[in-house]
Ligand SMILES: Nc1ncnc2c1ncn2[C@@H]1O[C@H](COP(=O)(O)OP(=O)(O)O)[C@@H](O)[C@H]1O
């Protein structure tokens with residue numbers, strides 16, 4: 001069935017302030033470049049750039065930053081009709097990045113009173129959701145009420161209407177109170193999702209454990225709704241597991257790394273694009289990894305999202321060796 005959207009992403013659309021000066025601690029960094037950020041916003045922008053029809057559900061502040069985010073996303077091809085403008089004075093989440101070296105990057109997030117976490121259940125529009133084949137949920141949207149309840153409502157409505165749920169674990173320590181709390185909400189949504197994507201560390205958060213094993217994780221989740229589970233292991237590559245018992249391994253592509261962040265979001269965007277285009281899981285892993293390799297070589301996460309041609313060129317170049 002033809003629908004207006006391939007994907008609707010739900011969660012934060014914020015601002016990244018990336019250090020312009022490299023190899024320097026943040027204390028000594030004087031200049032930052034502004035980009036739209038927030039994992040689900042990055043995934044939406046990356047998917048739209050690849051040609052998917054993309055919508056977004058979130059809340060942005062009624063100020064210059066909110067308008068910057070909305071304009072940028074609309075220009076990138078994301079439908080912003082369900083990006084609610086906050087009327088209670090909440091602010092944009094900020095992510096300051098420190099690029100100490102290509103291996104040592106950190107993110108300092110300012111997430112007090114951020115508009116995205118004030119999305120309310122009554123602001124989730126069932127008719128909008130019905131227009132999409134899939135719904136991408138960011139784990140951070142579950143960190144605090146009322147965004148938590150709004151997200152759970154979207155999950156229920158997606159299930160009711162046969163919309164595939166993709167759960168991007170997207171764990172950020174900020175705004176979560178305890179590990180138990182994270183594990184409870186992550187498990188709840190993962191069990192109701194069709195596709196779950198996360199790093200090994202994020203699955204450990206979901207399981208409230210350390211050094212967890214992929215086979216244990218998938219055995220647990222496959223008792224529930226998930227049909228496809230992706231577990232990322234950084235530069236060591238990633239795995240995709242299907243409920244039917246197939247395992248696929250994706251290698252990381254070689255690249256000149258500038259910074260480490262942005263990998264996960266670009267991976268998710270290209271992985272979903274490839275799956276949506278009917279390319280199969282093995283190829284989707286390649287698209288995700290190649291997209292991430294391109295983004296870690298560039299300064300931003302959102303602006304750096306590659307086109308399908310760039311991804312395909314990298315795969316063709318490195319897979320022939
Ligand atoms: N240094 C790197 N060089 C090339 N590819 C990378 C690098 N780091 C990550 N990737 C790619 O990005 C994917 C996601 O990275 P990962 O670090 O696991 O996720 P996240 O950014 O969400 O923490 C990896 O599976 C890999 O394909």
Ligand SMILES: O=C(O)C[C@@H](O)[C@H](O)C(=O)COP(=O)(O)O
Nearest residue numbers: 037038039261262263264265301
């Ligand atoms: O998600 C955020 O709020 C910050 C992002 O915009 C930032 O670019 C980033 O940290 C992306 O990292 P990733 O999860 O490794 O893709």
